[in-house]
Amino acid sequence: MKQFWALIRRDLRLSFRQRADSLMVAGFFAVTVILFPFGVGPEPGVLERIGAGVLWVTALLAALLSLEHVFADDAQDGALDLLLSSPLPDSVIVAAKIVSHWLTTGVPLIILAPILGVTLQMPSSSIGPVMLALALGTPTLSLIGAIGAALTLSARRRGVLLPLIVLPLYIPVLIFGVGAIDAAVMGFDNSRLYAVLAGFLLISGALCPWAAAAALRAARL
Amino acid sequence: MFEGLTLSLAAGEALIVTGPNGSGKSTLLRILAGLLEPYAGEVKIGHGDTDSMCFAGHLDGLKGALTVAENLSFWAEIYGADGGALHDAISLMDLAAVADMPADMLSAGWRRRAGLARLLLSGAATWVLDEPFTALDKENVARLDGVLTQHLESGGALVLATHQETALRAQHRIDMRNFAPAQPLIQDGGW
Numbered sequence: 001m002k003q004f005w006a007l008i009r010r011d012l013r014l015s016f017r018q019r020a021d022s023l024m025v026a027g028f029f030a031v032t033v034i035l036f037p038f039g040v041g042p043e044p045g046v047l048e049r050i051g052a053g054v055l056w057v058t059a060l061l062a063a064l065l066s067l068e069h070v071f072a073d074d075a076q077d078g079a080l081d082l083l084l085s086s087p088l089p090d091s092v093i094v095a096a097k098i099v100s101h102w103l104t105t106g107v108p109l110i111i112l113a114p115i116l117g118v119t120l121q122m123p124s125s126s127i128g129p130v131m132l133a134l135a136l137g138t139p140t141l142s143l144i145g146a147i148g149a150a151l152t153l154s155a156r157r158r159g160v161l162l163p164l165i166v167l168p169l170y171i172p173v174l175i176f177g178v179g180a181i182d183a184a185v186m187g188f189d190n191s192r193l194y195a196v197l198a199g200f201l202l203i204s205g206a207l208c209p210w211a212a213a214a215a216l217r218a219a220r221l
Numbered sequence: 222m223f224e225g226l227t228l229s230l231a232a233g234e235a236l237i238v239t240g241p242n243g244s245g246k247s248t249l250l251r252i253l254a255g256l257l258e259p260y261a262g263e264v265k266i267g268h269g270d271t272d273s274m275c276f277a278g279h280l281d282g283l284k285g286a287l288t289v290a291e292n293l294s295f296w297a298e299i300y301g302a303d304g305g306a307l308h309d310a311i312s313l314m315d316l317a318a319v320a321d322m323p324a325d326m327l328s329a330g331w332r333r334r335a336g337l338a339r340l341l342l343s344g345a346a347t348w349v350l351d352e353p354f355t356a357l358d359k360e361n362v363a364r365l366d367g368v369l370t371q372h373l374e375s376g377g378a379l380v381l382a383t384h385q386e387t388a389l390r391a392q393h394r395i396d397m398r399n400f401a402p403a404q405p406l407i408q409d410g411g412w
Contacts, residue, residue, distance in 0.1 A: 006298035010284070010291075017286040078280025082339070085254045085276040086299055220256060 003088050004096050011100035021066060026108040029062040033116040044121065051120035052130070052181035059109050059134060060170050063141040064163055066105045070097050070149040071216065072158075084220065090213035098146045098209065106138035122185065129184035136197035137177040143201075143208035144169045150215035173200055222248050223400035226262075228393065232346065235369070235379040235389060240397025246382040249397070250276070250351045253380060266347055275300075275345035277353060281336025285325030289316055289335045292324055293342065302342040310341035313368055315361075329356035337365065340372075347378045354385045363388070 222245035254276035
C-alpha cells in the first residue's frame with residue numbers, strides 16, 4: 001500500500017513539473033465546449049437542451065487525449081519494465097497509474113465543468129449535478145481507458161486504435177451521465193441515475209485494474 | 222533465439238553472458254527477470270519467488286523531470302528501503318554531486334550510475350544486469366566492479382551480460398553462440 005501511494009506521488013509530482021499534459025487536457029475541454037455556443041447559435045433553449053451532452057462528450061474526448069500517456073511514458077524510459085520486475089503486484093502498479101491519471105486529468109474537468117456550463121446557458125441549479133455526475137463518471141473513464149492504453153501499448157498507430165477500442169465502452173457512462181444532469185435540470189429525482197454511475201464505478205474499479213494488468217503483461221511479453 | 226540452455230547459480234556466484242549482437246543475451250536476461258515468457262522451459266529464483274531479483278536493462282527508468290535524489294527515493298519506497306540505504310546507495314555510486322540535479326541534465330554516464338544505484342536499494346539477492354558498463358568511464362567501471370564484488374561477497378548472485386572485459390571474478394560464463402538453434406529463425410528465399 002505504501003508503494004501504491006509512492007507511485008501516485010511520483011506521478012503527481014511529475015505532472016506538476018510537466019504541467020503541459022494536464023493543461024492541454026483542460027484547455028481542450030474548455031475550448032471545445034466554448035465552440036458550441038458559436039456553432040449552435042445563441043437561441044435560448046437550444047444550448048440549454050444540449051448542454052449536458054456537450055459537457056459529457058467533450059469530457060470523454062478530453063480524457064481520451066491523455067490516455068495514451070498512462071503507460072507509454074514509463075514504457076519509453078524503461079521505468080515500466082523495472083516496475084513490472086519489482087516485487088509490486090502488477091494490478092497495484094496499474095491501479096496507481098489509473099488513480100494518478102484521474103487526479104491529473106479527471107479532477108480538472110470536474111472543476112472546470114460548472115464554469116463552462118455557464119457558457120452553455122445551463123441553469124445554476126445544474127452546477128451540483130454536473131459536478132457529482134462527472135465525479136462519479138470520470139474515474140470510470142480512467143479505469144476503462146487504462147485497459148485500452150495497456151492493450152495498445154505496443155501498437156504502432158495507437159493514437160487511432162485507442163479511441164476505437166475505448167470510445168464504445170464509454171457509451172453507458174455517457175448515457176447515464178447525461179441522463180443524471182438532464183433529470184436534475186428538469187427537476188426530476190435523479191438519485192437512481194447517480195446510483196447507476198456509482199455502480200459502473202464499483203464494477204470497473206473491481207475489474208479494470210486486473211484486466212489492464214493482464215493486457216499490460218501481454219503487450220510487454 | 223536460443224535453445225538447450227541450462228544454468229544454475231548459487232549464492233555468491235556470478236554468471237557472465239557473452240555473445241555477438243542479436244544472439245539473445247538481452248532476451249535471456251529479460252526471461253530471467255520475468256519480463257518475457259520462454260517458449261519452453263522455466264526459471265526458478267530463490268525459493269520459487271522472483272521477489273528477490275532486481276533487473277537493470279538498457280534503459281535506466283529515470284524520470285528526467287525529477288532530481289536524482291527524488292528518482293532514487295521513489296525506488297527506495299517501491300523496494301521498501303529506508304533512508305540509510307538511500308544515503309549509502311548515493312555515496313557508493315558517488316552521486317552526491319548530482320543528487321539535486323534533474324536527471325534530464327545528466328550525461329549518459331551519470332544517468333547510468335544513478336540508474337544502477339537502484340540495485341543497491343532493491344535489497345534483492347539476485348541482480349540481473351544487461352550491459353551495465355555501457356557509457357561508464359574507466360574509473361566508474363572499477364567502481365561498479367567494486368559494488369558488484371561486494372554484492373557477491375555478501376552472498377548475492379549476479380547475472381551479467383556484457384561485451385566488455387571485466388575484472389569481476391565470475392564462476393560461470395556462457396557464450397550465447399553455443400546455444401544458437403540448429404535451424405536459423407529466418408530462412409532466405411522461398412516466397
